[in-house]
Amino acid sequence: MILPPDHRNFKIRDKLALARNLFEKTADHIKSNELISNLLSDVIKREQVSRKLMRALGVNELCRECDQEEGGSCCGAGIENRYDAILLFSNLLAHVHLPESRFNGKSCYFLGPTGCVLKIRHTLCVNFLCHKIEDELSIEELVRLQTVLGEEIDSTFLLYEAVKKFIKNYG
Ligand code: SF4
Ligand code: SF4
Numbered sequence: 001m002i003l004p005p006d007h008r009n010f011k012i013r014d015k016l017a018l019a020r021n022l023f024e025k026t027a028d029h030i031k032s033n034e035l036i037s038n039l040l041s042d043v044i045k046r047e048q049v050s051r052k053l054m055r056a057l058g059v060n061e062l063c064r065e066c067d068q069e070e071g072g073s074c075c076g077a078g079i080e081n082r083y084d085a086i087l088l089f090s091n092l093l094a095h096v097h098l099p100e101s102r103f104n105g106k107s108c109y110f111l112g113p114t115g116c117v118l119k120i121r122h123t124l125c126v127n128f129l130c131h132k133i134e135d136e137l138s139i140e141e142l143v144r145l146q147t148v149l150g151e152e153i154d155s156t157f158l159l160y161e162a163v164k165k166f167i168k169n170y171g
């Protein structure tokens with residue numbers, strides 16, 4: 001199954017429709033693919049580790065301050081355009097409920113009332129540590145956090161490539 005060559009330029013709603021269509025057609029087959037199942041479990045596990053560490057280091061509280069007291073988080077409208085149908089499809093495989101509409105007009109399409117709804121995230125989202133976080137955390141904490149985030153990024157890359165190859169060769 002070949003994705004349209006310009007699919008990365010689609011609007012987010014069209015990318016979501018494409019991802020849902022892929023899911024309908026291939027989910028049963030891809031779920032029995034052992035490599036992809038293992039990679040998917042690995043990314044989900046690493047994403048949970050990242051979120052847990054961020055909570056433990058107080059990063060969630062810093063983000064909450066931005067969101068509720070300082071005029072909004074940095075998850076701004078337009079960042080969703082970095083996501084393509086393959087990453088969105090991977091989130092469907094991870095049982096993420098992708099929103100039907102934007103929760104807040106000024107924010108990223110995937111920012112829900114309690115934070116990002118995605119489990120399989122773009123490198124840009126995983127990797128971003130703002131100045132406020134860099135100022136608050138010690139060097140040791142930053143290194144620990146960057147190590148964990150780096151593992152999530154590496155794992156996501158492997159999953160993305162495996163899913164892309166599966167879709168390309170499907171049907
Ligand atoms: S990453 Fe930084 S700028 Fe963005 S919401 Fe969190 S604390 Fe605020
Ligand atoms: S972390 Fe989630 S909500 Fe924030 S910009 Fe990235 S995709 Fe959007």
